[in-house]
Amino acid sequence: MLLKELCGASGVSGDEWEIRDVIASHLKGCEVVVDAMGNLLATRRGGKGRKILLAAHMDEVGLIISGIDDNGFLRFKTIGGINTDVLLGKKVYIGQKKVPGIVGICAVHLQSKTQRAEAVEEKDMYIDIGALSREEAESAVSLGDTAVFPPHFEEFGDNLIDARAIDDRAGCAVLINLLKKQYDDIHLCCAFTAQEEVGTRGAQAAAEYFRPDLAVVVESTFCSDIFPTDYTGHITTLGKGPALTFMDRTATPDKALVSSLSLTAKLHKIPWQYKRTAGGGTDAGVISRAVEGVPTAILALPCRNLHSPSCVISKDDYENLEKLLDVWLKTAAASQL
Amino acid sequence: MRNLLEILTAAPGVSGRENGAAETFSALLMPYTENIRRDALGNVIAYRHGFDEKKKTLMLEAHMDKIGLMVRHITKEGFLLVSPIGGLDTKILPAGAVRLFGKKTLHGVICAIPPHIAKNDKAPDMDMLCVDTGLSPDALSSLVEVGDVMEFMTEFTPLCGHMAAGGAMDDRAGLAVIIRTLRLLENEELPFNLALVGAVQEEVGLRGAGTAAYQINPFAAICIDVCHGDTPDSSRDTFPLGKGPVITIGPNVQRAVSDRLFRVAKEMDIPYQTDVDGGCTGTDAWPVQVTGRGIYTGLLSLPLRYMHTGYEVLDIRDAENTAQLLAAMIKDLGKQGELCF
Numbered sequence: 130m131l132l133k134e135l136c137g138a139s140g141v142s143g144d145e146w147e148i149r150d151v152i153a154s155h156l157k158g159c160e161v162v163v164d165a166m167g168n169l170l171a172t173r174r175g176g177k178g179r180k181i182l183l184a185a186h187m188d189e190v191g192l193i194i195s196g197i198d199d200n201g202f203l204r205f206k207t208i209g210g211i212n213t214d215v216l217l218g219k220k221v222y223i224g225q226k227k228v229p230g231i232v233g234i235c236a237v238h239l240q241s242k243t244q245r246a247e248a249v250e251e252k253d254m255y256i257d258i259g260a261l262s263r264e265e266a267e268s269a270v271s272l273g274d275t276a277v278f279p280p281h282f283e284e285f286g287d288n289l290i291d292a293r294a295i296d297d298r299a300g301c302a303v304l305i306n307l308l309k310k311q312y313d314d315i316h317l318c319c320a321f322t323a324q325e326e327v328g329t330r331g332a333q334a335a336a337e338y339f340r341p342d343l344a345v346v347v348e349s350t351f352c353s354d355i356f357p358t359d360y361t362g363h364i365t366t367l368g369k370g371p372a373l374t375f376m377d378r379t380a381t382p383d384k385a386l387v388s389s390l391s392l393t394a395k396l397h398k399i400p401w402q403y404k405r406t407a408g409g410g411t412d413a414g415v416i417s418r419a420v421e422g423v424p425t426a427i428l429a430l431p432c433r434n435l436h437s438p439s440c441v442i443s444k445d446d447y448e449n450l451e452k453l454l455d456v457w458l459k460t461a462a463a464s465q466l
Numbered sequence: 467m468r469n470l471l472e473i474l475t476a477a478p479g480v481s482g483r484e485n486g487a488a489e490t491f492s493a494l495l496m497p498y499t500e501n502i503r504r505d506a507l508g509n510v511i512a513y514r515h516g517f518d519e520k521k522k523t524l525m526l527e528a529h530m531d532k533i534g535l536m537v538r539h540i541t542k543e544g545f546l547l548v549s550p551i552g553g554l555d556t557k558i559l560p561a562g563a564v565r566l567f568g569k570k571t572l573h574g575v576i577c578a579i580p581p582h583i584a585k586n587d588k589a590p591d592m593d594m595l596c597v598d599t600g601l602s603p604d605a606l607s608s609l610v611e612v613g614d615v616m617e618f619m620t621e622f623t624p625l626c627g628h629m630a631a632g633g634a635m636d637d638r639a640g641l642a643v644i645i646r647t648l649r650l651l652e653n654e655e656l657p658f659n660l661a662l663v664g665a666v667q668e669e670v671g672l673r674g675a676g677t678a679a680y681q682i683n684p685f686a687a688i689c690i691d692v693c694h695g696d697t698p699d700s701s702r703d704t705f706p707l708g709k710g711p712v713i714t715i716g717p718n719v720q721r722a723v724s725d726r727l728f729r730v731a732k733e734m735d736i737p738y739q740t741d742v743d744g745g746c747t748g749t750d751a752w753p754v755q756v757t758g759r760g761i762y763t764g765l766l767s768l769p770l771r772y773m774h775t776g777y778e779v780l781d782i783r784d785a786e787n788t789a790q791l792l793a794a795m796i797k798d799l800g801k802q803g804e805l806c807f
Contacts, residue, residue: 133587156494169658172666190649199699200696200698201626201695202698204542210579210583212581213559213581214560214561214578214579214590215560215578216560217555217558218555218557218558218562218772218775218776218777219558219561219562219774219776219777220620220623220631220777226581228625228626228655229623229625229631231625231631231772231777231779233697233698233699233771233772233779234555234557234558234699234772235697235699235773236551236555236694236700236771236772236773236774236775237554237555237774238553238694238748238774239694239702239704245555245589246588246589247587247588247589247697248557248586248587248588248589249557253699255697257625257631257697257699257771257772257779258625259625259626259629259631259706259779260625260626260627261626261627261629261707265626265627266626269626272721281563281574285572285573285574285599285600286572286598286599286600286601287600287601287602287605288574288600289600291563291573291575291600293488335704338730341709351580351581353580353582353583354583355545355577355580355596355598356541356543356545356547356577356594356596357581357583357594357596358580358582362583363582372637384739430749433575433577433578433598434560434561434575434577435578435665437561437578438558438561439561439562439563439565439575439578441598441600443574454794462579
């Protein structure tokens with residue numbers, strides 16, 4: 130399954146080489162360029178008409194090894210917004226050799242009452258790869274190696290998926306599938322962007338390369354529809370379809386473009402929802418302000434436990450995300466211009 | 467030893483629901499024992515071949531149960547609220563995958579705390595955590611009940627050198643040591659009986675071992691458990707990994723027993739470490755010692771990092787050396803002709 134394959138490849142921001150190769154392997158028959166930021170820029174050969182850019186980021190949040198101590202323990206920094214709540218006691222794979230390590234924590238029995246009630250700060254966390262000395266650790270890993278959560282992929286419950294790096298391999302999978310299709314009235318351009326998680330750093334170069342007429346960022350987004358949150362705190366609700374952003378911290382999507390997408394959904398009876406918050410940020414911020422300005426919208430997959438080892442999505446939402454974009458590209462996209 | 471650890475740590479069995487672990491342990495005991503049974507609490511009790519009721523008995527014990535979570539409430543939206551089984555640090559829970567044992571085995575995810583609820587400098591509140599099975603309330607009602615248990619979904623993972631990570635090293639490593647010891651003693655004739663115990667419910671109050679000991683009525687017992695391994699964030703009461711099993715001195719271990727363990731370790735050149743414990747060792751040795759008319763009790767512990775988390779880490783050589791020490795101790799006792807201290 131394509132999504133499983135993409136979620137299984139490593140690619141922390143700045144170190145996207147493995148996922149880039151995997152994505153590239155699915156783009157036979159496309160014109161593909163890799164730029165200085167590491168963005169993978171793809172379009173079908175012979176495309177003509179006005180340019181529609183779809184952007185999904187390849188990179189995932191992860192850790193980077195920042196120190197090795199005399200006893201063989203590793204220190205790290207987070208890349209991207211990982212809430213350190215989800216790190217303790219978890220396994221990670223480090224570097225190209227995917228050396229396994231455990232994010233350790235003092236046993237609960239040894240913690241004082243205050244320590245039990247308090248969170249651990251990132252600077253006090255460490256990874257144990259089982260090395261008993263600095264030398265042993267240095268023969269297995271290096272400073273600057275990036276680390277990822279283990280690549281599990283579990284289908285469970287009512288058509289749900291539990292995997293790591295759903296954000297935004299799900300978007301990448303959708304783009305790969307759309308690139309296989311034929312759209313006669315528009316020129317489809319796809320950017321698999323780099324370094325989104327550390328500040329949407331790759332997307333501008335991608336927009337600069339394509340100089341599109343319109344753009345839709347295909348993302349994965351917050352879903353907090355779990356206990357004890359009531360509907361007002363959900364942000365998005367799992368199973369209710371892909372989510373359209375009306376405003377976030379870096380972009381206010383083009384209203385006409387957003388309406389075009391929501392009307393397409395209504396017309397074709399595809400479930401959809403609004404992302405019910407003005408928080409967060411995506412590649413849309415820099416894309417919309419790139420070149421001479423690009424009307425941009427954001428369409429996202431609701432995802433529970435974002436930026437954690439176990440991201441949970443609805444397969445229905447994922448399929449509807451692709452379906453909505455496919456139908457829109459065929460029907461409404463050309464008339465937007 | 468690595469193989470034994472891999473098999474034993476994979477078996478399900480939280481405190482009070484130890485069947486999976488009991489089956490695995492019993493299967494591994496079979497080649498060396500006659501008469502394996504489960505008692506009223508679920509303890510596995512077995513005797514090595516050649517049992518003679520006229521002889522005294524030495525009991526070897528480790529606990530089968532591991533920590534986990536129990537369903538305490540199912541919300542109307544279908545989320546599971548949970549209670550801890552054993553001593554758990556809530557900091558390790560968010561975004562962990564679990565195996566839920568309902569009418570069938572289900573996959574679950576302990577939810578990460580939504581950012582608008584998270585108190586960033588506080589540990590998660592157990593009451594605010596929930597488990598997501600991805601099932602609708604209707605589907606759940608036929609598959610899951612309050613009281614169903616779940617375990618962390620983690621796997622045996624070799625690390626650098628001789629180190630390994632996995633769930634339930636506490637105390638499946640102890641069970642592994644027992645099996646390995648039996649193997650090392652395979653052709654040894656002993657002038658006393660050997661009873662093997664896989665105890666239940668240690669993690670929730672050292673509840674099973676005393677009952678097993680009462681039924682066996684051994685002259686002496688040696689318990690195998692784990693102790694804390696050294697990590698950058700813990701300084702007191704920890705032991706380095708790879709330097710051998712830890713022998714405990716203190717009121718919970720009769721001097722004659724600990725003295726003998728030290729002597730045998732030195733004579734046989736087996737690496738060992740020393741732990742001094744002024745009172746309750748927090749292990750099954752505590753209730754075992756005062757069972758019946760009193761039992762000569764010893765305690766061997768394996769240094770273990772990250773105790774009571776999904777990935778506990780030990781040095782496999784420590785497990786092997788614990789078995790070597792145990793086997794050597796038993797042979798040494800055997801030389802006397804009768805079990806005594």
